[in-house]
Amino acid sequence: MTHQEDAGSDSGPDARPDAGSLLLDDQLCFALYAAQRAVTAAYRPLLDELGLTYPQYLVLLVLWERGEITVKELTEALRLDYGTVSPLLKRLHSAGLVRRERSARDERSVLIAVTGRGEALRERAARVPGALLTATGLGTTEIARLREELWLLAQRAHGAAERPH
Missing domain, CATH: 1.10.287 (Helix Hairpins)
Known part of the structure; x- marks a missing residue:
């Protein structure tokens, strides 16, 4: 039975008709993966108009919402590791959309904030x-x-x- 055939055939919230199935269409992870790829693809033309990739858009969403934050706070908000976020920040910095600077209070921390150019993009992104x-x-x-x-x-x-x- 595929996800389309058994939609709505649950006999309750704890029913597990496909719990042991190895069919691809029965896998929750595959449905999430397919949905994520499709949603990201739907975003692509919208973000292309802004000159952003989807991960860059997510970084800017956090910065528009929270203002200046540390890289650590950004990685926590995005649920990503530093190695993934760092290249995103470099590209956004090169594009003039964010600024990076060492914290005066703690030299180990790097502060990130949108620039005027990054803030101007917010209206179009809305x-x-x-x-x-x-x-x-x-x-x-x-x-x-x-x-x-x-x-x-x-x-x-x-x-x-x-x-x-």
């Missing part, structure tokens, strides 16, 4: 979420429900990854 809703045909209620469920899944999976097996 159209991206609505354009994605239009492109996917999802409503705000559906998006909110999906987001809530995905955050719950992320939290549970994170907890499972930390427990010894």
